Amino acid sequence: MSSSTRRSRLADIIFSQGFTMTVRCDRCFKHNLECRVLPPHKKCSECVRVGRRCEREMVSENEWKQLDRAREKIKSDMRSAEDSVNELSESLSSIASSLSSAILKLKRLKREQEFLDERQTKMMRRDLEILDFLDEENPPPSPPRETSSSSDIMNALCPVDDIVCLDFLNPEILPPPLEHSSSS
Ligand SMILES: [Zn+2]
Numbered sequence: 001m002s003s004s005t006r007r008s009r010l011a012d013i014i015f016s017q018g019f020t021m022t023v024r025c026d027r028c029f030k031h032n033l034e035c036r037v038l039p040p041h042k043k044c045s046e047c048v049r050v051g052r053r054c055e056r057e058m059v060s061e062n063e064w065k066q067l068d069r070a071r072e073k074i075k076s077d078m079r080s081a082e083d084s085v086n087e088l089s090e091s092l093s094s095i096a097s098s099l100s101s102a103i104l105k106l107k108r109l110k111r112e113q114e115f116l117d118e119r120q121t122k123m124m125r126r127d128l129e130i131l132d133f134l135d136e137e138n139p140p141p142s143p144p145r146e147t148s149s150s151s152d153i154m155n156a157l158c159p160v161d162d163i164v165c166l167d168f169l170n171p172e173i174l175p176p177p178l179e180h181s182s183s184s
């Protein structure tokens with residue numbers, strides 16, 4: 001019979017015939033097992049089964065110190081993690097606020113651009129209407145003659161004499177009146 005089989009059989013006997021200890025041994029406590037002992041033997045069934053020493057010892061001072069140190073470390077790490085979270089959350093809300101301002105500004109600029117586009121369309125329509133009217137009333141002039149004085153060129157470029165009546169127009173959009181000095 002192998003030693004492990006022998007241990008297992010002894011453990012089974014101790015477990016079935018023994019009684020449960022109020023204070024469990026270290027191993028049973030650690031593994032959350034039922035700790036049973038059959039007097040006068042002191043070893044519990046589980047320690048016999050695995051061939052370990054069966055001990056009941058208080059937690060050592062060193063283990064308590066280790067625990068205290070670990071808890072202090074966690075506490076300090078948690079404090080700095082909390083600080084990071086607060087800091088990042090402040091940055092995030094500041095970024096969110098900047099983003100919302102930028103979006104509002106972009107929307108406003110788009111509205112202004114639309115307004116200007118509309119204005120451009122209206123202005124072009126108005127000017128084209130006037131040009132159409134002028135073309136009907138006054139067909140584009142023939143090119144200037146080869147030898148011409150400056151006043152002839154002016155006349156050719158802007159033959160205001162031929163315009164019948166421009167009273168209906170807004171005076172601001174009319175070309176300034178030219179002095180027609182030379183006699184034809
Ligand atoms: Zn035990």
Ligand SMILES: [Zn+2]
Pocket residue numbers: 025026027028035043044045046047048053054055
């Ligand atoms: Zn034990």
